[in-house]
Amino acid sequence: MKRTVKISVIATAVAACGLGFMASAHADATKTLKFHSGLAQSRPEAEHIEHFAELVKEKSSGTLKVDVYHAGSLGLKEADMLRILQAGMIDMALMYGEYYKRDAPALASVYAQGAITESSQHLEVLPTLHSIYQKAYANWGIKTVGGVVAPIFDVGLHCKEPINTLEGLQGKKVRVWSGHLVDTFKKLNVSAQVIPQNDMYLALQTGVVDCAYYLSTVAKTVSLQEVTEYEAYLHPWAASPWMFGISNKIWETLDKQQQDALIAAGNEVWNQTQSLSVDEQRETTAREERVAMGIKVLPAFSADDVQTFVQAADQAWQEMAEKSGEEGLNYYQTVSLLTK
Template identity: 70%
Template sequence: MSVVLKNKLFKIVSAACVLSFCGSAVAETTLRFHSGLAQSRPEAAHIDEFARLVAEKSNGELKVEVFHGGGLGLREADILRTLQRGMVDMALMYGEYYTRDAPALSTVYAQGAITESEQHLEILPVITELYNEGYKKWGITTIGGVVAPVFDVGLHCKEPINSLDGLKGKKVRVWSRHLVDTFEELGIAAQVIPQNDMYMALQTGVVDCAYYLSTVAKTVSLQEVTRYEAYLHPWAASPWQFGISDRSLARLNDTQRAALESAAQEVWEITRDLAVDPEREQAARAERETLGITVLEPFSDDDVQTFVTAAWKVWQGMAESAGEDGVHYYQTVTSHLQN
């Protein structure tokens, strides 16, 4: 065979390889995913499952590489800017973290918003859409995520207290400014103390009670520094959403995008179905009793309504301070809750 003929055959074969990808798959695309949660958290397992599903549904064409516990060195307060600039592809979004850049997002949902766990599932589509609106302004698209469990919230005290009157004259640990203002509205002293410092604050008498998620109280050993617990209301748990930079999303082909969205929605539906679980709450309560906690009668209906009224008043003030978006979010959510 002549050299000229060999060259012609080589060019024909090469062209055929280009058209048919020469038997190889489309180049794999990897998305870097930031999560500020420790890998030991239950939510982390759901994020890992999301990554597995993406690879499966895309036949290996798309990969999500998850960095748990802030492994990329990113600060939660900066995530909106980070995604907007495309410095990371994806992140676990939590609206209450972004008070500096988008204060209105922290007013979408607040403690005291619901008094029955089932209300959370009813309002979930509404608050999710509001978060989606807010993130879109930053060039971020949200695609499913992890629906946080609706845990019981109670007062964990050194003395037997199960009324708002009983809390007066006591010092209460809370986790947000909204809660500080809510308790102060009720004439009760409260202060924000980080979870990692809560045990010591109770042990040393800095506070007398902790407003905390009762279902997971044993994980922070509250039974060692408090002896009594009384249920107040269900946790208004903002969802953890999967956000992707629009810049990164634009790089994906139709197959990759479909796999990403399908995987995210599957995780969302699984965790939504697990969110409200009375048997889980009852089992956790029974376990706390075996640890030496005396579970008192819940706060009365009148006390719960008094707390909710104060919480909504403070919530409205926060929303108004956040501007037009905050008022829109507050009015949208509360109007649905009142229907």
């Protein structure tokens, strides 16, 4: 009896060691990729990136893991991202073409505000945008595996006074987010300056600017209702998509199942976010929320004013593209033809 018990104990111990060895081997077989994102974890896009990581683990049968580092927590600069990925200094990153004006100036000319006047136009442009970014990043030794299609939010003028015409903006100072927009408003004889989002509230509060050109749908997240009382819709946001980029140096170390998992996961997130990008009900609900907060939503800018703005924006877009060289001009010509 004692001998039987002893043999049983030994067998159990051996089995346990075997399971421990298998678990250790499985852990060793799991490859982890570091993923840089400059977006705050509170942004909607961050949820989609986390979902991408979950899908990669699932589709690779646990052999590949993606660790997402939000809000630039790895200490990497967006302007350096092409060089960083090319060198394999980081495994993956959330890519946004307009950040790389120093190393790839043409990428800033791919898409611009005023390019679309109806949200549905964005869906027609997306395949071309995807192709352009995929090829451009490939030139830097970066493989793209899907990405996040940003929601097409309403863009409006948020002012301290009731302004919903281009004429009403004359003599006012407007906050914008890019040099292209500065040039656009200059052509309309309106003074505009680039002010970072984090400084926008104070600039409005202290009178540095009178109005903010901003994404109306998410205006409440930066408390614009506290420093502006009026809002008027101008056009839909021409939002460049976020791409998931992986260094070719890392890509080549992965087996086929892991590579396929990244592609399948990235495409799934792309398709999901594309289906969510244009949503009139979302925009209506957000507008009603702002009214409830006390914002006075004025009638939208007139069709004539919108057309005048679009013409100025297109001219500024073309000039920006020409300055960036032949490649940038080709991007402008390709995309702008789809939106006219």
